[in-house]
Amino acid sequence: MLDPHRLTVFRSVVASGGVQAAADNLGMTSSAVSQHLAALQRETGLTLFQRAGRGIVPTEAALVLDAQSDAPLGEWSRLDQVVGDLRDGRSGRLTIGYFASAGSAWMPTLVRRLSSEYPDLVLELVLNEFEQRGPRPDIDLVIDPPDTPPPAGHRRVRLTEDPFVVVVPRDHPLAGAGEVALTDLRGETWVSNDLPGAVCHRIVVAACAAVGLRPRFSVQAQDHHTAIGFVAAGVGISVMPGLAARGLPGSVVRLAIAPPAPVRHLAAVVRQLGASTAPAERAVQLLQDLIAHPSARRR
Structure with a gap:
């Protein structure tokens, strides 16, 4: 051995x-x-x-x-952490993988509420937008087509659909439109807000191709916070998930996209944890509540 x-x-x-x-x-x-x-x-x-x-x-x-040996050592490390938690009197550990927009929209409230209900629970949050070594988190928030099968030993919980929106400067000619078609953005300077090969970028490019549009990405911001800054400065427009376009500064406006609009499907991939499922099940339930009742995030 x-x-x-x-x-x-x-x-x-x-x-x-x-x-x-x-x-x-x-x-x-x-x-x-x-x-x-x-x-x-x-x-x-x-x-x-x-x-x-x-x-x-x-x-x-x-x-x-x-x-x-990466995965086995990761599991060994997880077991070592469990032993440490038991020795210190903690009831368990739960790891949650998340992407950036979910992190800012849901994670703070989720952690606060889950910690209040399980004060001895050790929570570990992992940004999953980059390749991680080691075992998959107990709950992994993912952006996948709805028919994607879960990995072995996991189940998939549908969370919501997140339609993309357009963020434009407040003085842009389209700013008062409320809703635009992708073809209305022909000739605009586009600001990317994700890595070129990332799933959200691919969704946008595919939706544009479906209506015969080839976006001209002149600025590669690779995250939505920076992209919004470029839009606010009047550099261009950006098409991003609605969840990423929350709490915008007053210098920009978000517009809905008319059908066929790009949309991303959000789900939670949940590890089958055997007997210790209560915190994980409660975390998923809290996520669903936060999504169904967005005002709960502010309470």
Whole structure:
């Protein structure tokens, strides 16, 4: 059976690029790191590193082991946290993955209410817009088509649909329209508010393509807060999810988009937690309440 601590030392060597660097990062001696590597090679029967000049480089087998050990070590870390929580008298731990607009709209109220109902619960919130190493959160807020199957050991809870809107400067000719068609934005300078390959950007581009429009993205802001700043400065317009266009400054206006309008489908992917489901189920219920009754966020 592999030793989790030796695997951790091994992964540090791979990530750090050498024994001495790993030793410095881990607060160990280089000889202790080398002993762990030698023991791991004996346990696995694999050649994990090769000499390269005055240093070492990981073999192909080492790179595979490093990648495949990510999830098991994450679960081991989760188990270690559970032990710590039990030792300190805490009732449990719940991790929630979220994207930026959900973070600003829902997470503060959710955390406040959940913490008041479960004062001994340890809550961990993880921004999931970037690739994460380790296990998936217990509750993961996602942007996916409604027919996307959940991963094994999880269930999918539909939350809401989030139509996209247009944010324009208050002095823009369309500012008083209330509702516009995507084709009304032909010839405008567009400000992106997401990474080029991200799901929301793809939704907007696909909706535009469906009506024969090719947006001219002249500014890549890659987040909605910065994009709104560019719009307020008169640089251009931005099409973003309605949830991201909350609490706008007075210098900009949000407009609805006439059908066919882009829309994103929001869901919660919930880990099947066995007997300890009460906090997770309550968190999902609170999310649904916040979405159904937005005014509750202000109370």
